[in-house]
Amino acid sequence: MAMLVQIVLRLIEDALRWLVLLARSDGSVRAENLVLRRQLAMFVERGIQPRRVDPATRVSLAVLTRLFDWRNAVVVLKPATIVRWHRAGWRLLWRKKSRPGRPPIPGELCLLIRRMGQENPLWGEERIANELLLKLGVRVSPRTVRKYLPKRPPGQPRGDQRWSTFLRNHAKAILACDFFVTVTATFRLLYVFVVIEHNSRRLMHVNVTAHPSAAWTLQQMREVVAHTDEHRYLIHDRDSIFARHLDDSMRALGLAVLRSPFRSPKANAICERVIGTIRRECLEWMIPLSEAHLRSILHEWVAHYNGRRPHSALCPGVPGPPRGSARRPKAESRHRWMPGVFVGARPVLGGLHHEYSVVPTTSSL
Numbered sequence: 001m002a003m004l005v006q007i008v009l010r011l012i013e014d015a016l017r018w019l020v021l022l023a024r025s026d027g028s029v030r031a032e033n034l035v036l037r038r039q040l041a042m043f044v045e046r047g048i049q050p051r052r053v054d055p056a057t058r059v060s061l062a063v064l065t066r067l068f069d070w071r072n073a074v075v076v077l078k079p080a081t082i083v084r085w086h087r088a089g090w091r092l093l094w095r096k097k098s099r100p101g102r103p104p105i106p107g108e109l110c111l112l113i114r115r116m117g118q119e120n121p122l123w124g125e126e127r128i129a130n131e132l133l134l135k136l137g138v139r140v141s142p143r144t145v146r147k148y149l150p151k152r153p154p155g156q157p158r159g160d161q162r163w164s165t166f167l168r169n170h171a172k173a174i175l176a177c178d179f180f181v182t183v184t185a186t187f188r189l190l191y192v193f194v195v196i197e198h199n200s201r202r203l204m205h206v207n208v209t210a211h212p213s214a215a216w217t218l219q220q221m222r223e224v225v226a227h228t229d230e231h232r233y234l235i236h237d238r239d240s241i242f243a244r245h246l247d248d249s250m251r252a253l254g255l256a257v258l259r260s261p262f263r264s265p266k267a268n269a270i271c272e273r274v275i276g277t278i279r280r281e282c283l284e285w286m287i288p289l290s291e292a293h294l295r296s297i298l299h300e301w302v303a304h305y306n307g308r309r310p311h312s313a314l315c316p317g318v319p320g321p322p323r324g325s326a327r328r329p330k331a332e333s334r335h336r337w338m339p340g341v342f343v344g345a346r347p348v349l350g351g352l353h354h355e356y357s358v359v360p361t362t363s364s365l
Contacts, residue, residue: 003055010056014064053077062089105140110148113140117149125149171199173232175224175255176271179212179239180279184288192298193217195224196274197231201311202319203274203302208295214243218250225253233258235268277305285352297349304348308355 053061061077062085116128123131125145132138132145177195184190191212195205205224209216225231234255236242247257260267282301288294310316344359 006054006056007059010060011063014060058085059089062086102144105144105148109138109140113145113148114150170233172230174198174235175204175231175233176235176268177221178237178268178271178275179241180275182283182288182294184290184294186289188291190288190291190294192278192294193220194271194275194278195220196271197319198270200319201270201274201313202306206298206302208291208298210291212241214241214246217241218246221246221250222253225255229254232256235260235271237265237268238262281353282349286349300349304353304355308348309353 061082065082066086112132113128116123116131120128125142128149129140129142129145132140175195175197177193179191179193182190182192188210190208190210193205193207193209193212194203196202197204205220207220221234232255234250235258237260242259247259250257265272278298278301282297286297288297306318306320308318310318341358341360343356345354345356347354
């Protein structure tokens with residue numbers, strides 16, 4: 001790269017000098033040429049050997065000697081050397097023009113092929129080529145598609161899915177549950193049982209007990225899956241409260257039980273995350289006085305969580321907006337809402353949070 005830059009700079013320098021010579025008179029250029037020839041003749045008579053010609057000088061002399069009859073002007077080099085440089089330049093030119101193989105495809109098509117390969121690990125080069133031909137009208141050879149597909153790591157079979165991909169594919173059918181502990185104002189330990197749906201991030205069930213047991217947990221799960229057939233998997237940890245007969249009862253209800261590994265909370269990350277959200281946004285700011293008080297707090301917060309709270313994981317969205325809720329009017333500007341409306345606020349948990357909505361002015365009056 002440094003040699004290429006040096007050659008380009010030398011050619012630009014020679015071009016500028018050529019423009020300067022064009023601005024001078026012919027007599028002045030001939031006189032300067034004669035003076036230079038006299039000085040060169042003195043070096044030849046003394047037998048001074050010139051230094052080795054660098055690549056930039058070779059290219060410059062090869063280009064300049066194409067513009068005039070150079071055979072009488074070149075003294076320090078043999079004419080065969082100049083001819084060899086000319087032939088080498090023509091070989092490079094025709095090698096560039098006669099490059100074998102097909103021309104490269106556009107860059108945006110290469111990016112599209114890589115994107116299709118990453119998003120569809122089960123597709124091969126022929127499937128992607130057919131997809132491009134039938135859907136986009138772009139004819140690409142499967143061998144060309146294989147050239148631009150992302151390379152698989154060694155030892156990994158084609159189409160292997162990551163655990164996150166498996167969870168996304170089965171999110172609609174996955175439930176996750178777990179317990180966490182909270183303390184009342186009288187220092188009484190209460191256990192909160194949480195069940196969340198992976199796809200919608202909706203809290204399916206939340207309940208409180210002071211004496212958790214496998215029978216009580218089984219009854220809570222029956223209330224969740226009794227009236228629906230959409231769920232197929234249940235994820236929970238290896239706590240002793242999830243007894244073997246509880247898992248057998250879950251299988252009888254049509255759920256495949258997936259027990260997370262030991263000391264691996266990331267295997268049940270969505271449920272662990274919602275427990276952290278309950279603590280940060282609700283229980284760390286309120287002191288429950290009794291079991292009934294804690295149940296009422298969680299009931300109000302779960303309604304806010306499912307119906308009004310935006311979720312970043314839903315891009316953003318709400319897990320379960322209330323039925324009959326008015327659709328948000330689309331404003332004409334990014335930073336202004338529709339005229340004739342105002343923003344109303346409804347307090348949640350005594351003002352710990354607020355729910356905002358656009359309300360028409362006429363209804364407010």
